Amino acid sequence: MTANRGMGEAAAPYTADEMMTVAASRELRDGAVCFVGIGLPSEAANLARATHAPGCVLIYESGTVGAKPDVLPLSIGDGVLAAHADSVVSVPEIFNYWLQAGRVDVGFLGAAQVDRFGNINTTVVGDYQHPKVRLPGAGGAPEIAASAREVIIMLRHKRRAFVERLSFVTSVGHGAGGGSRDDLGYPGAGPTVLITDLGVLRPDPETRELTLVALHPGATVEGAREATGWNLKVADDPGTTEPPTERELELLRDLKARTEAARGGSTRGTET
Amino acid sequence: MAEVTDLREAVAGLVHDGDAVALEGFTHLIPTAAAHEIIRQGRKDLTLIRMTPDLIYDQMIGMGCARKLVFSWGGNPGVGSLHRFRDAIENDWPVPLEIEEHSHAGMANRYVAGASNLPFAVLRGYVGTDLPKVTSTIAPVTCPFTGEELMAVPALNPDVSIIHAQQADSRGNVAIWGISGIQKEAALSARRAIATVEEVVEELTPHPFQIVLPAVVFDAVAVEPKGAHPSYADGYYDRDNVFYEAWDPIGRDREAFRSWMEQHVLGTENFGEYFRSVRGEGMVAK
Numbered sequence: 001m002t003a004n005r006g007m008g009e010a011a012a013p014y015t016a017d018e019m020m021t022v023a024a025s026r027e028l029r030d031g032a033v034c035f036v037g038i039g040l041p042s043e044a045a046n047l048a049r050a051t052h053a054p055g056c057v058l059i060y061e062s063g064t065v066g067a068k069p070d071v072l073p074l075s076i077g078d079g080v081l082a083a084h085a086d087s088v089v090s091v092p093e094i095f096n097y098w099l100q101a102g103r104v105d106v107g108f109l110g111a112a113q114v115d116r117f118g119n120i121n122t123t124v125v126g127d128y129q130h131p132k133v134r135l136p137g138a139g140g141a142p143e144i145a146a147s148a149r150e151v152i153i154m155l156r157h158k159r160r161a162f163v164e165r166l167s168f169v170t171s172v173g174h175g176a177g178g179g180s181r182d183d184l185g186y187p188g189a190g191p192t193v194l195i196t197d198l199g200v201l202r203p204d205p206e207t208r209e210l211t212l213v214a215l216h217p218g219a220t221v222e223g224a225r226e227a228t229g230w231n232l233k234v235a236d237d238p239g240t241t242e243p244p245t246e247r248e249l250e251l252l253r254d255l256k257a258r259t260e261a262a263r264g265g266s267t268r269g270t271e272t
Numbered sequence: 273m274a275e276v277t278d279l280r281e282a283v284a285g286l287v288h289d290g291d292a293v294a295l296e297g298f299t300h301l302i303p304t305a306a307a308h309e310i311i312r313q314g315r316k317d318l319t320l321i322r323m324t325p326d327l328i329y330d331q332m333i334g335m336g337c338a339r340k341l342v343f344s345w346g347g348n349p350g351v352g353s354l355h356r357f358r359d360a361i362e363n364d365w366p367v368p369l370e371i372e373e374h375s376h377a378g379m380a381n382r383y384v385a386g387a388s389n390l391p392f393a394v395l396r397g398y399v400g401t402d403l404p405k406v407t408s409t410i411a412p413v414t415c416p417f418t419g420e421e422l423m424a425v426p427a428l429n430p431d432v433s434i435i436h437a438q439q440a441d442s443r444g445n446v447a448i449w450g451i452s453g454i455q456k457e458a459a460l461s462a463r464r465a466i467a468t469v470e471e472v473v474e475e476l477t478p479h480p481f482q483i484v485l486p487a488v489v490f491d492a493v494a495v496e497p498k499g500a501h502p503s504y505a506d507g508y509y510d511r512d513n514v515f516y517e518a519w520d521p522i523g524r525d526r527e528a529f530r531s532w533m534e535q536h537v538l539g540t541e542n543f544g545e546y547f548r549s550v551r552g553e554g555m556v557a558k
Contacts (some may be wrong), residue, residue: 005494016389038350061376062298064450068340076324077299077350079506080452083310088481091323091454092384095377128406138375139324139345143397172400175362184400185421243332 014244016197017156019216021047022244024108024154024195032105033057035098035144036067038076040154041108043255044184044195046072050251059098061140062221063089071259072145095140099147102187109141109149109171111155113163116209116230118173118191120145121166128168138170145171146184150192157227158194174208181208198224200241204233214239274444280542283300286464291431294321294462295328297503299349299511303436305499305543306468312538321430323379324349325456325509327502327519330356331537333369340370342428344379348523357524358429360472365526373407378425378557383454385427386461390541394422394439396503410531435461436500437485438507440469442475444487449479449481450506459489468496470508473508478506489527496543514557 001023001255007088014022026043028034030053035044047244058067062077082088089097093260098104112135113121122141126132145151151173155161173191174180181190190208194201198216210232211222217240225232244252273374287293293349295303307328319340320329326349332338334356346357346454347401360369374382381393394413404423413424422469435455437448446467459465467490476484487493502515522532535554540546550556 052518062300062453063449074511074516075299077451077453077503078511079300079450079504082481088451090452091376091455091458092380095380096395100377123402131362134361136347136353137345137373138401138403139341140376142375142401142403143377143395146397146399169400169402175400181400186396186399188279191332 006176014249016216017265018244018249020154020156020195020197021202021252022248023216024152025243027101027193027195028053028056028106028108031055033059033108034102034108035061035104035140035148036108037110038073039110039140041152043072044154045108046255047248047252050082050255057086059094059104061094062092063091065089065094065098070177070261072084072255073268095143099143102147102149103163104144104148105150107151107188108143109144109151109222110154111153111161113161113166114153114155114173114194115163115166117177117211118151118194118203118239119166119169119175120153120171120173123168123170125167145173145190146186146188147226148188150189153191153194153198155194157198159227159229162228162230166198174203178206198227199238208231211235212238214241216241217243235256250257274467274474274487274493276440276442276444276528277492277494279305279309279494279496282466283313284444284496286466286491287315289315290317292321292502294319294428294433294458296322296433296435296453296455296458297500298324298451299326299503300451300453301436301438301448301455301500301505302328302503302504303434303468303499304501305438306434306466307332307544308341308537308543311337311533313474319430319482319503323376325357325484326354329518330354330523331533333360333510335355335533338369339367340372341441342372342374343375344374346509348519350513355520356529359526372409372442373403374425375403378410379428380454380457382459383457384430385425387457390427391500392424392426394424396422398423408502424547426527428461429461430458432459432466434466435459436468436469436496436505438470438505439476440472440493442466442472442474444490445492445495446490447476447479447482448485449468452481452483455481456485458515459485465490466492466494468494468499470497471495488540492548498547499543501547512557515546515555
């Protein structure tokens with residue numbers, strides 16, 4: 001994979017996906033209890049654990065608490081998650097005693113589609129009864145989005161993923177914006193950041209609309225607008241993301257190479 | 273009390289057409305051997321219940337065993353879509369599939385209520401999502417003590433639940449270690465329960481994060497080595513990613529799917545024979 005859309009012409013020393021993963025990993029503070037989805041979030045969370053956040057406690061919905069996988073898990077119940085975990089509990093326990101009880105600081109989610117308020121669709125594209133595309137469904141995401149103190153979303157910036165109107169609201173972000181999430185009575189603050197392969201979006205403090213606040217090196221506002229299905233709000237003076245450090249890149253590539261070697265195949269993951 | 277028997281007899285006696293059947297396993301210890309035996313015996317009109325329907329439900333749905341699916345996440349974990357599941361929902365092939373869709377938290381709590389002999393469970397969730405609009409088994413309920421509005425979901429009590437475990441002892445007590453997912457609740461909420469195991473040992477020994485489901489929970493225990501392939505059995509074998517990836521093009525095409533199932537599942541007598549058959553095709557990791 002090479003850096004493309006929105007990136008400069010010169011051969012980049014890292015890919016847009018790597019930039020996205022590194023940027024997302026930096027959002028995770030050391031010591032946080034983090035409920036992690038498979039795929040991109042798991043990659044970023046484990047990079048954080050390898051770099052600045054060795055003390056973060058990774059929870060996967062299969063019931064592993066304090067998971068310390070040495071390679072990336074291919075599925076939510078992968079054996080590497082249990083192997084060095086602090087504890088392994090049942091699925092009802094992870095959702096009831098951990099997530100619903102407020103023991104999770106950060107929910108780290110992927111998505112199929114997102115709207116301007118960070119609401120997430122992973123259910124269907126098109127009509128529910130006669131969908132154009134049937135997606136996997138909710139998994140753990142609705143309650144992670146509801147109960148984690150804050151939510152980080154990772155999603156590649158594409159027009160078909162960043163849509164004006166979701167076919168289906170699977171997990172609630174900031175609802176219809178403003179104070180509408182508060183009216184639902186959820187304990188968590190909702191999405192505090194959306195990391196894409198082009199930049200960083202954060203909710204406006206008043207309207208809760210996701211606003212482009214930083215661009216990754218080489219990405220442009222025009223490129224981001226082009227890849228967004230709504231009229232993207234852009235901060236007055238969007239910053240530029242610090243490019244990946246050598247160490248971040250080395251550790252990320254090392255993690256992926258180890259995963260590939262251990263699996264003898266792909267490192268693809270889906271969001272659950 | 274569990275009878276250590278063979279899987280064919282267990283399925284013949286305990287799984288009937290029209291039953292609500294839960295085959296659980298949260299990407300670990302997925303009861304593939306049992307699913308295949310249900311397909312071989314041609315069960316129809318089943319309500320299939322499972323949090324994470326993956327390859328085995330793709331196969332059962334594609335073979336027309338199911339009338340309805342109760343679930344919370346349907347995919348080929350780590351690979352992509354379940355094409356038979358999608359074809360059934362998008363195109364009614366081979367038969368229409370009714371769906372009842374929840375979140376993981378909802379499904380987990382439904383099993384807990386079922387295992388507790390309660391009519392429903394309560395949780396904080398679903399509010400503001402579109403799930404209550406399409407799923408009739410999600411409804412608001414008010415706490416009689418605080419007045420807080422919560423969501424209620426009805427108990428799940430499958431006619432039969434089937435799980436795969438690492439070991440049973442000679443009396444039929446069943447041990448699972450590593451990630452035990454929702455298997456305990458699935459077994460305890462069911463009217464009838466079957467366990468397949470990697471092996472029967474004289475005496476169970478402790479393992480990290482082990483649970484033991486006593487023999488009285490089960491109606492039948494059957495030995496099926498490798499019975500969770502291509503998922504994994506902690507302490508016995510790893511996830512076979514080659515198979516998960518090889519499934520994608522097979523599941524994608526109706527004809528390829530049918531002929532694969534006819535050759536390897538319908539055309540074999542049992543799981544051991546099936547396994548040799550797919551290994552011969554290079555679908556199994558070395």
